[in-house]
């Protein structure tokens with residue numbers, strides 16, 4: 001069994017986000033990611049986050065307008 005230390009990320013799903021890419025005007029995809037910090041085999045904590053990226057130019061939209069709350 002392999003020891004795993006560090007961070008593990010799992011993509012939960014991708015959906016279309018409202019708005020357009022500020023760089024090329026393409027569509028925006030919201031990727032839900034579950035991030036888990038591991039201390040060897042012991043999961044420390046998990047948190048889910050949402051990332052935005054452009055579906056056309058693949059840029060990470062880090063400063064995409066404060067996440068749409070629904």
Ligand SMILES: [Zn+2]
Pocket residue numbers: 021022023024025026054055056057058059
């Ligand atoms: Zn783009």
